[in-house]
Amino acid sequence: MKKDTPPRFLVKLHRFLSDEAHSQVLSWNEAGTEMVIHNIGKFETDILKDNFKNKTAKSFFRQLNLYGFTRTYDGRKSRGKGLDMHCSFYHANFTQLGDIDMTLIRRGKKKATCASAKGNSKGKKISMQDDSGFDLNLLYLINSFGYPLY
Helix, strand or coil, rough: CCCCCCCCCHHHHHHHHHHHHHHHEEEEEECCCEECCCCCHHHHHHHHHHHHHCCCHHCCCCCCCHCEEEEEEHHHHHHCCCCCCCEEECCCCCCCCCCCCHHCCCCCCCCCCHHHHHCCCCCCCCCCCCCCCCCCHHHHHHHCCCCCCC
C-alpha cells in the first residue's frame, strides 16, 4: 500500500459514517471528530455482516485499536438501569472532513500470542520458562484476568 493512500478499511468506514442511510446505527458526533456506533447489535447485523471482514463488534473494535483509535465511551460498561448499547471512538487523523489526514493512519503490528510466538500453529500448549525456571504460562494466565502484576 502506498503511503499517500489511506487504508481501504478506513475509506470504507468513512463512507459508511458519511452515508445518511446508516445514521441511526453509525454516524459522526456533532463536531465530526468521533465515530459513534448508536446500536452495537444493529451494527453487527446490518453493517458488519455484509460489508466488513469482521463479523462481530468485538473484532471490529480490535481492528480499530490496531489503527490507533481510542474508545471514548463504552455504553456496555454503564451501570445505569437502561441498556445503553452505544460507543464512540476517536483518532486525531480520522475526522468527518479529514480525508487527507487518513493517509497518516497506518495499521500497527498484531501482538503475538503465546502459540504464535513459538511457531506453534496448532495452538498446542507450549512450555515457556524464563532463565530462573519460572513458568511464564502462569504469568500469562494471571495477566489475562487483568490483575496487576507487582
